Amino acid sequence: MATGRTHRPATRSRGIPEATVARLPLYLRALTALSERSVPTVSSEELAAAAGVNSAKLRKDFSYLGSYGTRGVGYDVEYLVYQISRELGLTQDWPVAIVGIGNLGAALANYGGFASRGFRVAALIDADPAMAGTPVAGIAVQHTDDLDRIISENGVSIGVITTPPGAAQQVCDRLVAAGVTSILNFAPTVLSVPDGVDVRKVDLSIELQILAFHEQRKAGEEAAADGRAGAVDGPDAAPPVRATSAGRKGPDGDMPAVMPA
Amino acid sequence: MATGRTHRPATRSRGIPEATVARLPLYLRALTALSERSVPTVSSEELAAAAGVNSAKLRKDFSYLGSYGTRGVGYDVEYLVYQISRELGLTQDWPVAIVGIGNLGAALANYGGFASRGFRVAALIDADPAMAGTPVAGIAVQHTDDLDRIISENGVSIGVITTPPGAAQQVCDRLVAAGVTSILNFAPTVLSVPDGVDVRKVDLSIELQILAFHEQRKAGEEAAADGRAGAVDGPDAAPPVRATSAGRKGPDGDMPAVMPA
DNA sequence: TAATGTGAAGTTTTTCACAGCG
DNA sequence: CGCTGTGAAAAACTTCACATTA
Numbered sequence: 001m002a003t004g005r006t007h008r009p010a011t012r013s014r015g016i017p018e019a020t021v022a023r024l025p026l027y028l029r030a031l032t033a034l035s036e037r038s039v040p041t042v043s044s045e046e047l048a049a050a051a052g053v054n055s056a057k058l059r060k061d062f063s064y065l066g067s068y069g070t071r072g073v074g075y076d077v078e079y080l081v082y083q084i085s086r087e088l089g090l091t092q093d094w095p096v097a098i099v100g101i102g103n104l105g106a107a108l109a110n111y112g113g114f115a116s117r118g119f120r121v122a123a124l125i126d127a128d129p130a131m132a133g134t135p136v137a138g139i140a141v142q143h144t145d146d147l148d149r150i151i152s153e154n155g156v157s158i159g160v161i162t163t164p165p166g167a168a169q170q171v172c173d174r175l176v177a178a179g180v181t182s183i184l185n186f187a188p189t190v191l192s193v194p195d196g197v198d199v200r201k202v203d204l205s206i207e208l209q210i211l212a213f214h215e216q217r218k219a220g221e222e223a224a225a226d227g228r229a230g231a232v233d234g235p236d237a238a239p240p241v242r243a244t245s246a247g248r249k250g251p252d253g254d255m256p257a258v259m260p261a
Numbered sequence: 262m263a264t265g266r267t268h269r270p271a272t273r274s275r276g277i278p279e280a281t282v283a284r285l286p287l288y289l290r291a292l293t294a295l296s297e298r299s300v301p302t303v304s305s306e307e308l309a310a311a312a313g314v315n316s317a318k319l320r321k322d323f324s325y326l327g328s329y330g331t332r333g334v335g336y337d338v339e340y341l342v343y344q345i346s347r348e349l350g351l352t353q354d355w356p357v358a359i360v361g362i363g364n365l366g367a368a369l370a371n372y373g374g375f376a377s378r379g380f381r382v383a384a385l386i387d388a389d390p391a392m393a394g395t396p397v398a399g400i401a402v403q404h405t406d407d408l409d410r411i412i413s414e415n416g417v418s419i420g421v422i423t424t425p426p427g428a429a430q431q432v433c434d435r436l437v438a439a440g441v442t443s444i445l446n447f448a449p450t451v452l453s454v455p456d457g458v459d460v461r462k463v464d465l466s467i468e469l470q471i472l473a474f475h476e477q478r479k480a481g482e483e484a485a486a487d488g489r490a491g492a493v494d495g496p497d498a499a500p501p502v503r504a505t506s507a508g509r510k511g512p513d514g515d516m517p518a519v520m521p522a
Numbered sequence: 523t524a525a526t527g528t529g530a531a532g533t534t535t536t537t538c539a540c541a542g543c544g
Numbered sequence: 545c546g547c548t549g550t551g552a553a554a555a556a557c558t559t560c561a562c563a564t565t566a
Binding site for chain 1 (some may be wrong): 282283285286287289290291311312313348349350351353355357363364365367368369371372374375378379380418419426442443444445449451452453457459461463464465466467468469470471472473474475476477479
């Protein structure tokens with residue numbers, strides 16, 4: 001889902017697949033848990049189970065990082081923790097700014113596991129003047145007017161947007177102008193950013209809709225298994241009538257009002 | 262990221278690719294915005310721009326749903342909104358239960374756009390007896406002891422877990438036992454569920470780590486562009502020393518303490 | 523011998539490019 | 545003519561299966 005960055009490094013040597021990158025944090029978490037239990041080594045099978053992936057995939061993923069395992073034995077937990085941390089850039093601390101200190105912004109500021117590994121909440125920013133100075137999670141909220149200064153003074157390169165959707169693009173633009181090159185967007189908006197800026201989004205509503213899709217399928221299958229009753233449809237709102245001519249060929253369940261048969 | 266469901270429908274007729282399903286909510290959101298502005302039709306190019314994808318992908322996605330466009334014209338906005346809503350199962354209302362009413366759970370309960378389309382917060386559940394009865398977002402929090410009853414009485418099939426990580430698996434098990442078949446997990450834990458139950462996860466920390474990875478790359482490229490200075494490494498914490506013998510072949514940046522050259 | 527590391531095969535997803543239709 | 549719908553090609557990702565090695 002990251003935006004921008006079309007170019008690939010010429011050498012292609014260090015090209016770790018995006019899908020692999022997305023799983024490294026998962027492995028790291030599982031490894032950290034093992035490390036805390038002082039487990040010295042782990043096999044791909046065990047680690048894969050802990051991370052919720054299959055072992056072939058895990059081994060392939062690790063193969064992009066290098067040969068960090070020992071045949072017949074497995075992986076050294078501490079060693080792997082370090083290597084993955086380094087690969088992810090977590091051996092340094094990233095100052096993060098959260099913009100939009102409403103319910104969600106405050107919840108994130110208070111989120112513990114946040115600061116734990118590699119990240120530090122460097123600033124909380126909100127557009128409401130009344131909030132300025134109020135401490136949230138022990139950090140005083142600052143006003144949007146100072147956004148530019150706050151970002152540069154703290155060397156923030158990662159911004160988190162938790163504003164209402166209407167403000168998100170504007171905040172994004174200001175963050176980028178101030179030097180932020182990675183954005184985590186919680187607002188339900190598509191952000192447009194210049195090349196070289198990465199955006200990732202977290203969207204409750206999208207996730208629920210994806211679940212609803214599968215949930216609906218399950219209901220349908222159940223009905224089918226029950227002996228093919230009518231298609232599950234629930235209490236439909238009256239559907240809009242098609243503006244132009246009829247004759248669509250949806251695979252099934254065309255708009256009731258226009259349905260031929 | 263969904264778990265379970267290995268089997269494909271025999272016919273393969275209604276097999277909408279998962280990648281497409283994940284984008285339908287995006288299209289729906291863009292279309293809803295157009296609908297509110299009373300825009301009657303939209304081309305794949307315009308809609309794709311609004312949704313932040315490329316137009317070929319969008320057309321391909323829509324082709325799995327059916328032929329809903331008009332050549333030379335584009336797509337009828339209202340019609341598409343209805344078709345996608347139906348496909349996603351949003352023509353019915355899904356009662357959702359949120360378990361774990363801390364900062365995040367409360368923030369989600371208060372999240373407006375939530376209830377707006379297809380979903381309704383049917384219950385808030387927490388393990389803290391002191392919270393029972395407290396209204397959050399206008400809904401009284403109920404105690405975990407009654408989870409089973411709450412789920413069945415409300416016909417909840419989608420559960421949202423916002424508990425601390427330690428409680429997540431247990432809560433998950435109870436939800437599943439009570440009849441929930443789709444789970445949105447905000448706890449930083451890998452949930453294991455029986456076949457037929459879908460899990461999606463939202464993980465702040467993972468998203469930040471992925472951003473950090475790319476951020477690090479950018480810093481590295483900058484340095485390279487500056488005339489190949491030393492590899493960017495930042496203020497490293499002292500890395501752990503490898504337990505067993507040396508001789509690893511990481512592509513670069515092996516563990517400093519063991520580095521040969 | 524047990525488990526890694528990896529070519530090769532298989533699957534899914536994206537992109538291309540253009541035929542076909544309104 | 546403009547834009548959709550879609551085969552076909554390309555790319556990305558996953559899985560298989562086994563040679564390799566500590």
